Structures are given as structure tokens and as C-alpha cells.
Amino acid sequence: VLSLEGxxxxxxGVANKRSIAWGIARSLHAAGARLVFTYAGERFEKEVRALVDTLEDERSLLLPCDVTSDDDIVRCFAQIKEQVGVIHGLAHCIAYANKDDLSGEYMNVSRDGFLLAHNISAYSLTAVAREAKELMTEGGSIVTLTYLGGERVVQNYNIMGVAKAALDASVKxxxxxxxxxxxxVNAISAGPIRTLSAKxxxxxxxxxxxxxxxAPLRRTTTQEEVGDAALFLFSDLSRGITGEIIHVDSGYHILG
Ligand code: 0WD
Known part of the structure; x- marks a missing residue:
């Protein structure tokens, strides 16, 4: 259907096969794109490498990138530049908050918990966009993942909702x-999907x-649905769209 060949x-943000990033990778791979994967640290390397191997695409590249470190980000994109040169897009599927801050009342969040969630879940988009820009010499498309809890109160989402609001504003x-x-630069606001982060x-x-x-469609969102929406945002079919938040959530966000 859609070709991203070349x-x-x-x-x-691929952590395991349930990761939304993996759904996006599969859609891009099916369209013929070459993929560069980054993972948070050694802890994830083995699992991510095993997954990437299943694509059987020897053009794939796998690099560590802890987004809390500016040095790591700069080093990672320098390596990408050296090994692939030009890139055409970036999927940012990264978020983190302390588990204690994802239940009970939002107002109890500590200063450290607040800053940690914003650092990894919101600032990281800006930090990587700045480096990715240098490699997008033929134009490009950046897609991040957000959630309804940044637009309105969703029970227990708490600090992550506040961080997603910062992420949504960063997109604009x-x-x-x-x-x-x-x-x-666009965001996909995905409906809830059972992943490591969701736990x-x-x-x-x-x-x-x-x-x-x-939800209007009476079913939960799948990885594949998000992957295909990302494929659209990465393709020229979406060339007139930027600064947008597209909800891929079975229509749940229209309900009061
Ligand atoms: O219901 C859901 N699952 C939804 C998730 C609904 C709507 C949005 N989202 C968002 C999440 O907030 C996140 O932004 O989608 C994005 C992806 O989350 P996911 O797929 O649900 O969760 P998971 O599979 O746990 O992936 C999160 C990634 C992990 O991958 P890697 O391989 O990079 O470790 O975020 C990563 C985490 O490890 N991550 C980091 N990556 C780099 N540096 C860091 C870090 N410091 N911390 C966490």
C-alpha cells in the first residue's frame, strides 16, 4: 500500500514485543523502511536485539540511548549520522514515572518525582528532536506518543498526565x-494498551x-492500529499535517 522504500x-522505546514502539517498527518495516532502534540501556539490549533479529533485515541498526543523558543523545545521533547519514523520521515512544506517583492523589507527588517524569517523558522529545533535525536534511517527520490523561483527569494517571500535557505543548x-x-512534528494519543509501562x-x-x-468502537486499541497511524504520519500522505494530536483510541476521547 504505502512504500517507505529508501x-x-x-x-x-522498544522494550519488548508488547511495546507500542514495536507496533510502529513493524508497520514501518512492512512498508520497506530501514530502521534504527535505540534502547535505554544494557538491561534491555538482549531482548531488543532478539526482537530486531526477527525482522531479518540486515540494514537494521541497534544503539543504546538513555534520554536522561545529553551526552548519550549526542553520541547516539553522531553514530547514526556516521552509519546511515540521512534520516527521514523519528518515533519517540518513551515515558517514565515512579510507580508511587501513579496512584492515589496527584498532589502528593514529590519534587523529584515530578522532575523525573518530565525529564524522561517530556524533555526527551525536545532533546532528541534537536539532534534528529541535523540528520533530516531531506525533511522529516517526528511522531511521539501521548495519552488522554494529559488533556483531562484520568484516575491514577496523575504525574504522567501532567508530563503528557508538557509533551503535547512541546509538539506544538x-x-x-x-x-x-x-x-x-505530531503526536498519537493512543488508547490504553497493556505494555510494561501500563503495568x-x-x-x-x-x-x-x-x-x-x-468507546464508540467498543474495543480497545491495538499496537497495529497505532503502528499504521504512525505509518501515515511518516508518509507523504500526511504532508500537510503538523503540530497535531491524532487520537487512535476507538473514539473514546469524544465522550464526556
Ligand atoms: O496504554 C499505553 N500503553 C499507552 C502508552 C497509551 C498512550 C500512550 N502511551 C505512551 C507511553 O506513555 C510512552 O510514551 O506510549 C509510549 C510507549 O510506551 P509503551 O509502549 O506503553 O511502554 P514500554 O513498552 O514500557 O516502552 C517504554 C519505553 C521503554 O523502552 P526502552 O527499550 O527504551 O527501555 O520507554 C523507555 C523504556 O525503557 N524508557 C527510556 N528510554 C530511554 N531512556 C528511558 C530512558 N531514560 N526510560 C524509559
């Missing part, structure tokens, strides 16, 4: 900065159940 995309400011270079959100099952019962 293009290279960086996918950040980055889109404004990078548009003149032919680089688009940290208290009572996640009841959030899933609500979607099945109330």
Missing part, C-alpha cells in the same frame, strides 16, 4: 520551530474495561 527511521512549539526545515498505572484493567464498554 527511507530510514529511528525508533526509540517544536512543530513551529522545525516546519521551516520541512520537518513535521505501572494503578488499576489499569478497569481503564481497559471502560474503553470496551463505552
Amino acid at each position: 527511507r530510514t527511521y529511528v525508533v526509540m 512549539y517544536l512543530a513551529n520551530d522545525l516546519g521551516k526545515y520541512g520537518i513535521r 505501572g498505572v494503578s488499576d489499569f484493567n478497569s481503564i481497559l474495561k471502560q474503553i470496551e464498554e463505552r
Whole structure:
């Protein structure tokens, strides 16, 4: 259907096969794109490498990148530049908060917990966009993952909701900065999907159940649905779209 043959995309945030980043990688791979994967640290290397091997694409590249470190980010993109040269897009699928801050009342969040969530889940997009821009000399598309909890209160999402609000605003400011270079920046607001990160959100099952019962499409969101929406945002079909948040959530966000 859609061909991304001859293009290279960086996918950040594959932790395991349930990761949304992996759904995006599969859609991009099916469209013929070359992929560069980054992972947080040694702890994840083995699992990510095994997954990447299943693609059987010897053009794939795998690099460590802990987004809390500016040095790591700079080093990672220098390596990408050296090994692949030009990139055409980047999928940012990274978030983190202390588990203690994902239940009970938001107001109890500590200063450190607040800053940690913002550092990894929001600032990282800006930090990587700045480096990725240098490699997007033919224009490009940056896609991040956000959630409804940044727009309105979702029980237990707490600090992550506040960090997603910062991420959503970053998408708009980055889109404004990078548009003149032919680089688009958008977010996909995904419905809840059972992943490693989702495990940290208290009572996640009841959030899933609500979607099945109330969302217009009466079913939960899949990795594949998010992957294909990302494929659209990475392709020229979406060339007129930037600074946008597209909800891939069975329509749940339209409900009051
Ligand atoms: O319901 C869900 N699962 C939703 C998730 C609904 C809507 C949005 N999202 C968002 C998440 O907030 C996140 O931004 O999607 C994004 C991806 O999350 P995921 O797929 O649900 O979760 P997971 O599979 O745990 O991936 C999160 C990644 C991990 O991958 P790597 O391989 O990079 O470790 O974020 C990573 C985490 O390890 N991560 C980091 N990556 C680099 N540097 C760091 C870090 N310091 N900390 C966490």
C-alpha cells in the first residue's frame, strides 16, 4: 500500500514485543523502511536485539540511548549520522514515572518525582528532536506518543498526565520551530494498551474495561492500529499535517 522504500527511521522505546514502539517498527518495516532502534540501556539490549533479529533485515541498526543523558543523545545521533547519514523520521515512544506517583492523589507527588517524569517523558522529545533535525536534511517527520490523561483527569494517571500535557505543548512549539526545515512534528494519543509501562498505572484493567464498554468502537486499541497511524504520519500522505494530536483510541476521547 504505502512504500517507505529508501527511507530510514529511528525508533526509540522498544522494550519488548508488547511495546507500542514495536507496533510502529513493524508497520514501518512492512512498508520497506530501514530502521534504527535505540534502547535505554544494557538491561534491555538482549531482548531488543532478539526482537530486531526477527525482522531479518540486515540494514537494521541497534544503539543504546538513555534520554536522561545529553551526552548519550549526542553520541547516539553522531553514530547514526556516521552509519546511515540521512534520516527521514523519528518515533519517540518513551515515558517514565515512579510507580508511587501513579496512584492515589496527584498532589502528593514529590519534587523529584515530578522532575523525573518530565525529564524522561517530556524533555526527551525536545532533546532528541534537536539532534534528529541535523540528520533530516531531506525533511522529516517526528511522531511521539501521548495519552488522554494529559488533556483531562484520568484516575491514577496523575504525574504522567501532567508530563503528557508538557509533551503535547512541546509538539506544538517544536512543530513551529522545525516546519521551516520541512520537518513535521505530531503526536498519537493512543488508547490504553497493556505494555510494561501500563503495568505501572494503578488499576489499569478497569481503564481497559471502560474503553470496551463505552468507546464508540467498543474495543480497545491495538499496537497495529497505532503502528499504521504512525505509518501515515511518516508518509507523504500526511504532508500537510503538523503540530497535531491524532487520537487512535476507538473514539473514546469524544465522550464526556
Ligand atoms: O496504554 C499505553 N500503553 C499507552 C502508552 C497509551 C498512550 C500512550 N502511551 C505512551 C507511553 O506513555 C510512552 O510514551 O506510549 C509510549 C510507549 O510506551 P509503551 O509502549 O506503553 O511502554 P514500554 O513498552 O514500557 O516502552 C517504554 C519505553 C521503554 O523502552 P526502552 O527499550 O527504551 O527501555 O520507554 C523507555 C523504556 O525503557 N524508557 C527510556 N528510554 C530511554 N531512556 C528511558 C530512558 N531514560 N526510560 C524509559
